Structures are given as C-alpha cells and as structure tokens.
Amino acid sequence: MKLKEIKNWSPEIEKKITQHWTNSEQFKFNSNTKKPIYSIDTPPPYVNTTIHIGHAITYSYMDFFARYKRMKGFEVLFPLGIDRNGIPIEIATEKKFKISPFKLGRDKFIEYCKKLLEETTSESIDTFSRLGISFNSYNEGDKIGEIYLTDSPEYRTLTQNTFIDLFRKELIYEDTRINNYDPKLQTTIADSEIEYKEISSIFNYIKFKVKETGKEIIIGTTRPELICTCGMIIYNQKDKRYQSLNGKTAITPIFGKEVPIREHPLAEIEKGTGLAMMCSAGDLSDIQFFREMNLKPTIAINKDGTMNEHAGLLQGLKIKEARKKIIGELKKENLLVKQEQIMHRTPLSERSGAEIEFIEMSEFYLKQLDFKKEVQKIANKINFYPLESKKILESWLDSISIDWPISRRRFYATPIPLWRSGALIALPEKGKYYEPWKESVPQNAEVFENGSLIGKVKDFPDKKWQGETRVFDTWFDSSISELNIIKYPSTFSKKAYPVSLRAQGKEIVRTWLYYTLLRGYFETKKPAFKDVWIHQHILDAKGRKMSKSLNNIIDPQDILKNEGAEVLRLWSIIEGDITKQDLSFSRERIKAELKTINKILNVAKFVTQFKKPKPIPKHLTKTDKLFIDYIEELTKFTDEHYDQYDFHYPALKLRHFLWETFASHYIELTKNRAYNKENKFTKTESLSAHYTLHYLLERFLTLMYPIIPQLTTVIGKELKIKFNEYPKIKKTKTNISPLVNRIIQFNKEIWKKKKDQGISLRAEIKNIKIPKYLKDFEKDLRACHGLN
RNA sequence: GGCCUCAUAGUCUAGUGGCAAAACGGCUCGUUUACACCGAGCAGUCCGCAGUUCGAUUCUGCGUGGGGCCACCA
Numbered sequence A: 001m002k003l004k005e006i007k008n009w010s011p012e013i014e015k016k017i018t019q020h021w022t023n024s025e026q027f028k029f030n031s032n033t034k035k036p037i038y039s040i041d042t043p044p045p046y047v048n049t050t051i052h053i054g055h056a057i058t059y060s061y062m063d064f065f066a067r068y069k070r071m072k073g074f075e076v077l078f079p080l081g082i083d084r085n086g087i088p089i090e091i092a093t094e095k096k097f098k099i100s101p102f103k104l105g106r107d108k109f110i111e112y113c114k115k116l117l118e119e120t121t122s123e124s125i126d127t128f129s130r131l132g133i134s135f136n137s138y139n140e141g142d143k144i145g146e147i148y149l150t151d152s153p154e155y156r157t158l159t160q161n162t163f164i165d166l167f168r169k170e171l172i173y174e175d176t177r178i179n180n181y182d183p184k185l186q187t188t189i190a191d192s193e194i195e196y197k198e199i200s201s202i203f204n205y206i207k208f209k210v211k212e213t214g215k216e217i218i219i220g221t222t223r224p225e226l227i228c229t230c231g232m233i234i235y236n237q238k239d240k241r242y243q244s245l246n247g248k249t250a251i252t253p254i255f256g257k258e259v260p261i262r263e264h265p266l267a268e269i270e271k272g273t274g275l276a277m278m279c280s281a282g283d284l285s286d287i288q289f290f291r292e293m294n295l296k297p298t299i300a301i302n303k304d305g306t307m308n309e310h311a312g313l314l315q316g317l318k319i320k321e322a323r324k325k326i327i328g329e330l331k332k333e334n335l336l337v338k339q340e341q342i343m344h345r346t347p348l349s350e351r352s353g354a355e356i357e358f359i360e361m362s363e364f365y366l367k368q369l370d371f372k373k374e375v376q377k378i379a380n381k382i383n384f385y386p387l388e389s390k391k392i393l394e395s396w397l398d399s400i401s402i403d404w405p406i407s408r409r410r411f412y413a414t415p416i417p418l419w420r421s422g423a424l425i426a427l428p429e430k431g432k433y434y435e436p437w438k439e440s441v442p443q444n445a446e447v448f449e450n451g452s453l454i455g456k457v458k459d460f461p462d463k464k465w466q467g468e469t470r471v472f473d474t475w476f477d478s479s480i481s482e483l484n485i486i487k488y489p490s491t492f493s494k495k496a497y498p499v500s501l502r503a504q505g506k507e508i509v510r511t512w513l514y515y516t517l518l519r520g521y522f523e524t525k526k527p528a529f530k531d532v533w534i535h536q537h538i539l540d541a542k543g544r545k546m547s548k549s550l551n552n553i554i555d556p557q558d559i560l561k562n563e564g565a566e567v568l569r570l571w572s573i574i575e576g577d578i579t580k581q582d583l584s585f586s587r588e589r590i591k592a593e594l595k596t597i598n599k600i601l602n603v604a605k606f607v608t609q610f611k612k613p614k615p616i617p618k619h620l621t622k623t624d625k626l627f628i629d630y631i632e633e634l635t636k637f638t639d640e641h642y643d644q645y646d647f648h649y650p651a652l653k654l655r656h657f658l659w660e661t662f663a664s665h666y667i668e669l670t671k672n673r674a675y676n677k678e679n680k681f682t683k684t685e686s687l688s689a690h691y692t693l694h695y696l697l698e699r700f701l702t703l704m705y706p707i708i709p710q711l712t713t714v715i716g717k718e719l720k721i722k723f724n725e726y727p728k729i730k731k732t733k734t735n736i737s738p739l740v741n742r743i744i745q746f747n748k749e750i751w752k753k754k755k756d757q758g759i760s761l762r763a764e765i766k767n768i769k770i771p772k773y774l775k776d777f778e779k780d781l782r783a784c785h786g787l788n
Numbered sequence B: 001g002g003c004c005u006c007a008u009a010g011u012c013u014a015g016u017g018g019c020a021a022a023a024c025g026g027c028u029c030g031u032u033u034a035c036a037c038c039g040a041g042c043a044g045u046c047c048g049c050a051g052u053u054c055g056a057u058u059c060u061g062c063g064u065g066g067g068g069c070c071a072c073c074a
Helices: A012-023 A051-071 A085-098 A105-133 A153-168 A222-229 A242-247 A284-292 A307-315 A319-332 A369-380 A387-399 A476-477 A481-485 A489-495 A506-524 A556-562 A565-574 A588-593 A594-607 A622-643 A648-675 A684-705 A709-719 A736-756 A772-783
Strands: A036-041 A075-077 A172-180 A187-189 A196-209 A216-223 A230-235 A249-251 A258-264 A274-279 A336-349 A355-366 A381-386 A419-421 A425-428 A446-447 A452-456 A499-505 A529-535
Touching: A012 A105, A012 A556, A012 A565, A012 A709, A036 A051, A036 A085, A036 A489, A036 A565, A051 A105, A051 A529, A051 A556, A085 A476, A105 A556, A105 A565, A105 A684, A153 A425, A153 A476, A153 A481, A153 A506, A187 A222, A196 A222, A196 A452, A216 A222, A216 A274, A222 A230, A222 A258, A222 A274, A222 A307, A222 A319, A222 A425, A222 A556, A230 A242, A242 A648, A307 A319, A319 A336, A369 A387, A369 A506, A387 A506, A387 A529, A425 A622, A476 A506, A481 A499, A481 A506, A499 A506, A499 A594, A556 A565, A565 A588, A565 A594, A565 A648, A565 A736, A588 A594, A594 A648, A594 A684, A622 A684, A622 A736, A622 A772, A648 A736, A648 A772, A684 A709, A736 A772
Parallel strands: A036 A075, A036 A499, A230 A258, A381 A529, A499 A529
Antiparallel strands: A172 A187, A172 A355, A196 A216, A196 A249, A196 A336, A230 A274, A249 A258, A419 A425, A425 A446, A446 A452
C-alpha cells in the first residue's frame, strides 16, 4: 500500500497488515538466541464467551511492552494462552446446548464443552490478531511461544506433574470441607455461582435452658431445623445482659443436647436477643468457628437435601418440611416464644434458584498457611507497577486463614491423578496425562497409606482400585502458567526463570498472582517474576462496570471493524494511566483519536515530497539543530518512562509534539526553505531542512511504533525505516524546550496580529521586531511570516 | 461491616505547597501550495468539611460518591 494512495486510515488497510503478521510468524521466538530473554506471562483469557473490550485494551498494553523490549534488544517471549478449564466453561456449555452433565454422562458432556470451546477460541484468537498483538505465534501448539490451551494434554500433564510432586512432599492432605450444594441440580457449586437475595423469612424466638441455673434463655434463629447441629451459644462480651452466662451450659430444646455458652465477637448485641446459636451447617466461616472453638461439627443434611439420623425426628424430611415440623414440635412443647417476619439475605443458586445448602465433604488441600512468610519474602523481591498494587497482595496474605482446597466435583478440568483402594492412595509416575475416571491404575504407581509410601500397585495384586473422579480448581492450573510458557522443567526454563513480567488485573491478585507465587515457590524456591504490572478496569461511558445484567458490554470486534485497531490502541494509552485508575470507554473519544492517526499520515505525506539527502548534509541550520535536539530530549524521556511500563505520559507528550511542535511550528517555519521555490535559501540550507524533516518524522514514528505499529509500519515501508532498534540516547544542550517554546510563542503572536489586522497569514507584515534571543532563527522566521 | 484506591472545565484525562492544563464536544471567526479527520480564538467556585501552613486544588483527618478485594448476615 503506497502512502499517496491512502486518503484516510481504515480497518481495511489494517486487515492486510495484521493478516500478514499473523501468517508470517515474524515475531517467532528463537530459544537459541544469544540476546537476553524478556518473557511475558499473559493472562489466558477465559473463553466461555469471546474476549471483551477490557482484554483487547490490556493486551494492547502488553503488546506495547513486547514491541518496546524487542527494540531494546531483547528476545521477547510473548505467547498467547487460552484458559479453557473449569466451571464457567461448563455453565456456558449447559446453557448453549441446553444439556446437563448429570443426565448426559461425563464423556458426552465433555464433547459438548469442546464444541463450544472451538468456536469461542477461534473468534478470540481472531480478535487478538486484528488488534495487531505481536504474539510469537498464532498457531496452537506445544513449542515455546506457540498458543497454549490450558486443557491440552501437555498443559494438563504439567498440572498433574506438579500435583504428584506436591503430594510426595506431603504438602497435600485431605480434610473435610463444607461445599455449596445445589439440591435441585444435585451438584456442588462455586462461590461465584451463588447470588444473594433478600427473601422474607421467619425469625423464630426459641427457649433454651441453662443447665446450671435451670433458667430459660431465648435465642432467635431463621433455621430452627438446625438446632440439632448447634455446637455453642454465643453472646457479645459487651452485652451486659448475659455476662452471668459465661462458661455455663445450655440445653437445646427437643434434642436435649448440652452445649457451652461463651463470649464471642461474632455475636451482635442488636440482633435478635443478642444470643446466637452456632450451627455446623453454615459455610466456610462455620468450619473455621468450629475449628477455632475446638468443636466437632455435626452434619445433619444429606447430599440430596434431606435430614439424616442426626436430626432425630426430622430424619428423612427435606429442609423446608423439617423446618415446618420442628416449629410444630416447638409450639406443642410451648418452646416457641414468638415469630417475626424479617427480610433475610439468602444464598441462592444462580442457575436453579434453589436455596443453597452447605454439605460437608472430603476434599484435597494444598498447604499454604505455613508458607505465608516465604511468599511475602518472595513478593519483596518483585518490582510492582504501580507500587501501590503490592498492598492488594499483602492484605490478602494477612487474611489467609485456611489452606487451599484444590479439588472440585466437576468435569471439564484437569483430573486429579490418583486411584484409591479403601484408605490406600495410588499415585502415578510423572510425565503422562492421566484420566483416572476412565483409566485403570498403572502398575508402577506408588501406593501411599496415611501419607507414607508403602510400595507399588503391583505389590498389591488383590486390591481393587477406583479412579479418582474429581478435578482441580481452575486456579491450580492457572497458577503454573509462567512455568508452562518456559516449558518447565527444561534447560531453557532454567535460564528463563524468573519470568520477566506478569501482567494482570487487580481483581485477581489474591488468586492468580498469589497462587502463582506460592506454586512457583514450591517448585523453585524463587520469585516467579521480576516485574508485576497490575491494571485497573475499563468501565462503560457512564463509569459503570461492564456486566451482562446492565447490558453495557462492548464487543471489541465492533470497534475493530468500524474504527480499527490503531485508533483503539492509541486511544487506550492517551485516555489515561490504566494502572492508576479505571478508564471509561467512549466511542466518541476513540473516534476523535482518528484525527491524530490522519495527522501522522499527512505529515508523512508532506515529508515524503522531499528526498532524504545522501550523504548527510555537513551543515545544519540552527533551527534544524534545535528541533533535532528537542526530539533527542523526547527520546530520552520516552525511554525512561517506557522502561517503567509508563506509556501514557510519553504518548501524551509525543502526540503534543506532533501537533503543537512538529506540524504547527517546525513544518510551518521551514516550509519555504524546504520548497525553496524562489531560491531565497542556499542549497545547503534547503537540504538541511529536508534532512531534518526526515529525521524528526523517522524518530517520531520510531517512538510511536510500540503503540501504533501498523500505521508506523506502513509509513516506514515507504521511507525504509525498520523499527527494530530503539534510538541511541544522545546528550543535548540544556534549555532546548524553553527556546522552542519561545519560537512557538513568537509564531502565535504574529498569527494573532495578522488575524486582528484582517490580513491573510501569507501576507507580508511590517514593523515586527525579532527579539534578540531568536536571532539564530531569523531567516526562517522572516520567510515564514513574510516579515519586512 | 473492614481494608485498598480514585475524585480537576459540559465530557474525559494531565499536572502543581504560591500564575490550573491538553483533548473531545459547544460557540465565534478564518481558509495558508501535507491535512476540513484543517487553522485561529472563546468558556473553569480543581467533590464537601476540618486541620497543618505566611499560603492548600496539591499534605493530614473526617465525610460523600465511583471502582476493587475480603468478611458477615444466628
């Protein structure tokens, strides 16, 4: 595409360039390189839907980093990953094909998941390609730099390998965990699938007895059917009404169980009577409470949502029936003081609308509590951009209070690689992808009993082995992404670890970043990254978060087709610093940035009228030297900021340079000299202008290249500029920009004067004195303004 | 409820312990041989309150509003 033929920049031009980039693999990673390696661990987007505008913009930023680092002489590892594991994929599949894994069976359901993933994955990859992201490769594969899928056998094998290691190091254990259970769908669900609604429910005031004094106490509850699981009665220590109860024992009504009465800050004075019964069917916090108090939880609800033997006379009833029955019993015994209608925040299943029940099940845990200090130490070795984001990690570290439950009772995720026979666990060798739910146990798998190795499977020929059906928490996969991109363990990974940069959103610091540091520590004892870059969010035009319910989600494809990638990229970096605050999306303002794109095109068209002089003119005029020095200063400034992942401030300055210095003043000032139609200037002076015009344009394009690579490449092709090296920083004289500003000031004054006098800007003007400090530029000023 | 973070023209963003700035939109005027996706110009109680200070938009505290995370709801 010739520069002259381009009237306006358009997405059609972009399409040709990006297609070429995508197919030619010119950014391919060379693992045998002698250059220093710069590696970027990108956040594999979840493709339960196609990627959204936030992805488009934050990946553009990462592309700025990658292209800049290439210019600085690094071999840049910048692979695309796609996250395809986990519950959101399953939910999207269930919705799209209107199927249920429980009716369809695991095998068939997984096939449907794959079908969904194919569509969303290829559409997402296309968006990245059109954005001009310089990933090492646009082909899926297993080699360094190629697109990786977290559900590929290779990735899943790595996940399983790390689990096998952790298990052997005794960092994995099994313990009970209370799971969110949807009784309608008969499955455990994730916390994120719970929605809370204010539902009217009945608050019951129930009589308990104090064993020591025989007196009655009244306790309020919305869940009277759980009296059978009550483990303790608590009140707040500031509550004067109950001070005498501390250390005494309460007897539960109907069931007659003795439970201690204690002070606890969890109890609120204003709620109900100020006395609360603590039941072991709440959620995670209940487990904590019971552990803290050294109480044994009683579980009274079965998997199918019915009450079990612990519920005595309620056994076999569903929860709501049980609640009715116990109220009836309490009334009969005159133990129910009163009932109040209250609005109560109730956890519901997002999908089925059923009230969530909490059911205790055995799950695998990864130890993390013992390593909080180590992770903190590692974090201290990492550079955070911006520095404030480190606090998010630190406050999370402070608040971790249980180990990490890593097993899930779902389907489309990495299977947990083990088999069981009673209390024995068979752990396979590393290096292969295992699907125990449909494979038989390998004969050389190691057999563990209570954590200690007691032999191999073949030593126990009589045992029957059951394949594990559970899968890993998605974060267990995601938290080794940085190991995957450097193909750990390998000779390459040894020299490429720690990975140079982790770029990610602030909302997943406590998950992705934290878990990666933890897992990286277990594997290497080192920090996983040198730098961490944390960004904020893209909001809608009104400053609201984008969400399906608000119907304000913006599809990047729409912008790519209508306005194009270059405008989107330029806007995103001009609009604000996304590490400091959220950016509000604005179509209007994105379109406005088209002006800058076209200004660059037009400046380039002007400059290319003149040939770049060869050899370089020996004498440059003072005006030319000044403006060259000016952009040398800008080069240094830009480099210093790019190096700190700040592209926003330089982008603002560069754009300002383009409009307010280069186009409006340098070009206006030297136009006459460049054309030199009346031969007012010497040939040397004219050539000096040609040279400087090219110099300024070339440098400007080079500095802008990481941000708008397509536009600069199109212009660069014509001018034979290759953007593969960042310009050398040159020393300049001081006071460059004040002097340039004085010229600008002078020009503006003349233009204003002419306007006030109603004369054309081309017309000559008399009685203008050129100030002493501008004497060096007199000839250009006279020619430009027609001074007599 | 706790913690973190942000708050500047109609809009959206820079910036500063002592004159507050760009862009978009609006309005006025103009067209100069790279550019009408052009040029020149016009318009602001820097969220509220209190404190520190000779002086606060800038520093500190509180409040209000947006964003994020965590917890809770017997």
